[in-house]
Amino acid sequence: MLTKAAYFIxxxxxxxxxxxxxxxxxxxxxxxxxxxxxxxxxxxxxxxxEVIRDLNTQFGLDQPLWMQYLIYLRNTAxxxxxxxxxxxxxxxxxxxxxxxxxxxLLVVAAVISITAGILIGILLAWRxxxxxxxxxxxxTLVVYSMPTFWLGLMLLFVGVIYFGLPVSGMESLRGAxxxxxxxxxxxxxxxxxxxxxxxxxxxGQYVLVMxxxxxxxxxxxxxxxxxxxxxxxxxxxxxxxFRNGVLPMVTLVALNLGLAFGGAVQTETxxxxxxxxLLIYRAILSRDYPVLQGCFLIVAVAVISANFVADMVYPxxxxxxxxx
Amino acid sequence: MTxxxxxxxxRMRSIAVPLxxxxxxxxxxxxxxxxxxxxxTFNVGWAAAVIDTLNPTAMTQMDGGAYxxxxxxxxxxxxxxxNGNPVPDLAESWTYxxxxxxxxxxxxxxxxxxxxxxxxxxxxxSINLFLAxxxxxxxxxxxxxxxxxxASDKYTVQINLKGPDSSFLAFRxxxxxxxxxxxxxxVANYTTFANPNPVGTGPFKFVRWGGPNTFVEFTxxxxxxxxxxxxxxxxxxxFTSYSALALAIQSGEIDYAGPLFSPAxxxxxxxxxxxxxxxxxxxxxxYFCFNFYEKGAANPALRDKNVRIALSHAINKPELVTAVWxxxxxxxxxxxxxxxxxxxxxxxxxxxxxxxRAAKMLDDxxxxxxxxxxxxxxxxxxxxxxxxxxxxxxxxxxxxxxxANLWKQIGVEATPQLVDVGTLADRxxxxxxxxxxxxxxxxxxxxxxxxxxxxxxxxxxxxxxPGFNDCGFSNSTFDKLYEQQIQxxxxxxxxxxxxxxxxxxxxxxxxxxLYDPLAVQAIRSxxxxxxxxxxIPPLNQFSTNNLLLSVKPILVSPQTTTVVTTTMAPxxxxxxxxxxxxxxxxxLAAAVFIVTRKRITxxxx
Numbered sequence: 070m071l072t073k074a075a076y077f078i079x080x081x082x083x084x085x086x087x088x089x090x091x092x093x094x095x096x097x098x099x100x101x102x103x104x105x106x107x108x109x110x111x112x113x114x115x116x117x118x119e120v121i122r123d124l125n126t127q128f129g130l131d132q133p134l135w136m137q138y139l140i141y142l143r144n145t146a147x148x149x150x151x152x153x154x155x156x157x158x159x160x161x162x163x164x165x166x167x168x169x170x171x172x173x174l175l176v177v178a179a180v181i182s183i184t185a186g187i188l189i190g191i192l193l194a195w196r197x198x199x200x201x202x203x204x205x206x207x208x209t210l211v212v213y214s215m216p217t218f219w220l221g222l223m224l225l226f227v228g229v230i231y232f233g234l235p236v237s238g239m240e241s242l243r244g245a246x247x248x249x250x251x252x253x254x255x256x257x258x259x260x261x262x263x264x265x266x267x268x269x270x271x272x273g274q275y276v277l278v279m280x281x282x283x284x285x286x287x288x289x290x291x292x293x294x295x296x297x298x299x300x301x302x303x304x305x306x307x308x309x310x311f312r313n314g315v316l317p318m319v320t321l322v323a324l325n326l327g328l329a330f331g332g333a334v335q336t337e338t339x340x341x342x343x344x345x346x347l348l349i350y351r352a353i354l355s356r357d358y359p360v361l362q363g364c365f366l367i368v369a370v371a372v373i374s375a376n377f378v379a380d381m382v383y384p385x386x387x388x389x390x391x392x393x
Numbered sequence: 394m395t396x397x398x399x400x401x402x403x404r405m406r407s408i409a410v411p412l413x414x415x416x417x418x419x420x421x422x423x424x425x426x427x428x429x430x431x432x433x434t435f436n437v438g439w440a441a442a443v444i445d446t447l448n449p450t451a452m453t454q455m456d457g458g459a460y461x462x463x464x465x466x467x468x469x470x471x472x473x474x475x476n477g478n479p480v481p482d483l484a485e486s487w488t489y490x491x492x493x494x495x496x497x498x499x500x501x502x503x504x505x506x507x508x509x510x511x512x513x514x515x516x517x518x519s520i521n522l523f524l525a526x527x528x529x530x531x532x533x534x535x536x537x538x539x540x541x542x543x544a545s546d547k548y549t550v551q552i553n554l555k556g557p558d559s560s561f562l563a564f565r566x567x568x569x570x571x572x573x574x575x576x577x578x579x580v581a582n583y584t585t586f587a588n589p590n591p592v593g594t595g596p597f598k599f600v601r602w603g604g605p606n607t608f609v610e611f612t613x614x615x616x617x618x619x620x621x622x623x624x625x626x627x628x629x630x631x632f633t634s635y636s637a638l639a640l641a642i643q644s645g646e647i648d649y650a651g652p653l654f655s656p657a658x659x660x661x662x663x664x665x666x667x668x669x670x671x672x673x674x675x676x677x678x679x680y681f682c683f684n685f686y687e688k689g690a691a692n693p694a695l696r697d698k699n700v701r702i703a704l705s706h707a708i709n710k711p712e713l714v715t716a717v718w719x720x721x722x723x724x725x726x727x728x729x730x731x732x733x734x735x736x737x738x739x740x741x742x743x744x745x746x747x748x749x750r751a752a753k754m755l756d757d758x759x760x761x762x763x764x765x766x767x768x769x770x771x772x773x774x775x776x777x778x779x780x781x782x783x784x785x786x787x788x789x790x791x792x793x794x795x796x797a798n799l800w801k802q803i804g805v806e807a808t809p810q811l812v813d814v815g816t817l818a819d820r821x822x823x824x825x826x827x828x829x830x831x832x833x834x835x836x837x838x839x840x841x842x843x844x845x846x847x848x849x850x851x852x853x854x855x856x857x858x859p860g861f862n863d864c865g866f867s868n869s870t871f872d873k874l875y876e877q878q879i880q881x882x883x884x885x886x887x888x889x890x891x892x893x894x895x896x897x898x899x900x901x902x903x904x905x906x907l908y909d910p911l912a913v914q915a916i917r918s919x920x921x922x923x924x925x926x927x928x929i930p931p932l933n934q935f936s937t938n939n940l941l942l943s944v945k946p947i948l949v950s951p952q953t954t955t956v957v958t959t960t961m962a963p964x965x966x967x968x969x970x971x972x973x974x975x976x977x978x979x980x981l982a983a984a985v986f987i988v989t990r991k992r993i994t995x996x997x998x
Contacts, residue, residue, distance in 0.1 A: 166604045236641040
């Protein structure tokens with residue numbers, strides 16, 4: 070049995086190795102894709118061939134691949150994530166606002182859907198077999214399997230026509246000189262539809278996982294013993310049932326929070342929400358390697374870190390895990 | 394054992410209450426302060442364009458949002474009117490001293506947004522800046538033919554050209570933004586300069602930017618030298634989906650929508666009260682390209698001119714316009730878009746759609762129908778081609794399918810294929826394509842030159858070809874005529890040369906030009922008026938000011954105080970969406986019904 074410190078170090082090394090592999094993979098996968106970024110600008114822009122050659126040299130694309138790779142590693146480590154090919158602004162300046170826009174939306178959506186998912190999952194597990202369970206489970210599946218784009222558009226139509234909600238973006242601009250409360254209200258009105266789309270799409274998995282995990286726990290012997298001991302329903306559910314059933318949820322939550330850094334392209338497209346998902350999509354189309362590398366690195370680090378945190382939290386929740 | 398209403402339900406209730414509260418807060422319509430309510434704002438919704446930067450020297454996409462923004466803030470020396478002709482802007486008048494020297498007299502009352510006066514020094518500085526920097530993607534092209542520029546006095550500028558340039562005013566000078574010398578001479582690195590507070594002489598002053606792909610806000614420049622705009626504020630809002638854009642103009646959230654709606658949306662827009670649809674010819678055309686480059690990897694059958702002409706006979710252009718663009722396009726017979734007016738040679742008509750004639754020509758060329766239904770010649774070359782279509786052009790894919798079906802009837806096998814734009818561009822550079830459907834569009838202004846320069850022999854080089862030539866055409870007569878037309882300043886003579894060039898291309902059947910779609914835009918006609926009649930779309934990449942300066946509000950009283958006015962009746966929703974919602978409700982109801990019928994009894998713990 071490892072000491073806590075050894076466990077910790079082992080995990081850290083694993084994380085760093087994974088990040089390194091991701092960096093390498095990141096680099097090569099975009100270079101393998103056909104399509105040179107400047108030739109693309111070329112066709113619509115009317116650039117001459119000398120300009121393209123100049124740009125290629127300026128951005129180091131004419132050097133051998135392994136050299137570009139080493140330069141990339143060195144730059145990334147020192148914080149220079151490069152300049153976007155498309156806008157010529159530092160990659161960080163582009164990614165950061167998009168990322169924060171996405172996180173605002175996705176973290177709130179995640180929190181709501183996790184909470185709702187857990188509560189509904191518990192309810193369904195507790196009342197298994199009743200009308201509520203059967204109806205709600207079916208509806209959860211139906212909503213969960215709706216295509217996000219379609220769901221978003223439907224909500225958009227209903228929201229704009231019947232509720233007068235704004236069509237797109239994060240804010241209505243007349244709020245520029247308004248007070249804080251009005252600005253807050255404005256932002257919330259813009260957020261409600263994309264939030265609803267995301268929550269409807271995400272809750273399903275939490276409900277089903279929670280319900281499944283809890284049902285597994287309910288079949289354990291110790292639950293029967295506890296019931297026989299006369300423990301109240303509430304204590305039975307929360308202290309015995311939930312505490313054990315929540316473990317799979319931790320992994321799921323960690324994974325999803327990590328993936329939230331990748332944005333939600335479909336929702337962002339429907340609602341014109343300027344998030345990182347949309348940024349990645351556009352960068353792929355225009356072969357903007359620096360932006361893509363930066364975004365993918367962020368997502369990878371986010372997912373890896375989230376899993377790392379989950380790995381650290383697990384032994385605290387479940388002492389049995391410490392025997393690894 | 395009874396299942397009491399345990400803590401679970403109580404917990405859910407406690408969450409429900411704040412949730413309800415949040416919803417109530419959001420539902421309260423936002424009340425604006427009185428001052429804001431009196432301002433007239435013109436909200437423009439712009440879809441599917443990228444606003445990449447506020448720095449005009451770093452702009453990369455001609456039809457990107459940034460280009461339009463730049464036109465609102467910065468002026469050029471000449472501007473395009475609603476028919477594409479150059480009219481005075483910062484240059485009040487001009488004279489050609491000789492074929493290569495132009496003298497321009499500048500406006501005397503123009504001022505920069507920060508109050509500094511505008512003068513000839515700014516013009517000289519800007520042009521020299523663009524001449525010196527090869528990496529300014531667009532601006533480099535606009536000054537390509539300029540040798541030098543000098544200021545004769547405070548408001549007079551002399552430009553010396555390298556040689557006679559027939560499209561200098563209409564095409565090049567229109568794209569030269571004049572930047573303020575006193576601010577830009579201090580910039581260290583132009584490539585990375587973000588230009589966070591752009592200062593120009595234009596009709597609108599920059600207020601703020603929400604970040605890439607969000608919105609840009611302007612306020613009117615009351616001291617604009619050509620007279621202040623009729624609106625107080627201007628906002629460009631970027632949409633990523635055309636459905637959302639259509640909804641936004643229907644609901645009244647924006648006052649103008651562009652740049653190009655697809656024909657499918659037009660019926661919904663026209664049937665909405667208060668929305669007026671504006672369709673104008675667009676300066677672009679879609680074409681079918683044959684690759685007959687000698688050193689290319691295409692099917693060698695395409696190198697035979699008669700095969701190309703035969704295939705041209707087997708394309709039904711009116712059908713494409715109706716089937717693919719619902720009639721919102723004009724058939725194209727030559728390589729100059731029909732919207733360019735007299736530059737188009739009217740004597741050129743399409744190769745008549747006649748499948749029998751096409752079949753006979755292919756027979757004569759030595760291609761007989763084989764056992765598998767595909768024509769093959771004595772050397773074993775089969776008439777089998779790929780038609781590649783960039784993945785973002787859904788309509789052109791349909792065109793490709795229609796064409797493939799027609800060709801099948803004459804024994805030619807064609808396979809339409811969607812390809813990612815970047816990949817296609819690569820393949821074209823490597824001459825690996827057989828045929829494809831793509832588009833050419835106008836540059837900074839209306840001129841036939843950008844539609845002809847790609848056919849020069851010098852643009853066709855071995856792989857990887859960095860030139861524009863994508864068919865492999867090379868003809869010395871054509872090249873000579875091209876050089877001639879660049880230098881021919883007499884418009885009548887130039888037109889004759891341009892017409893002759895089109896004839897050559899038509900005889901060689903280098904492309905099958907397909908159609909020139911209409912640009913469909915929309916305005917809230919219940920709130921704004923003033924869209925000028927003309928031949929080009931009101932809001933396009935080279936003449937935003939025609940619209941921005943002429944538009945004026947209808948209502949004299951201040952706007953309503955709520956942020957969003959839902960002036961749209963539910964009947965404005967299209968039939969399709971009603972159907973979609975109905976289906977959804979039915980499915981849900983059915984699911985609930987089916988599911989509640991089953992009775993499952995289980996042991997409860």
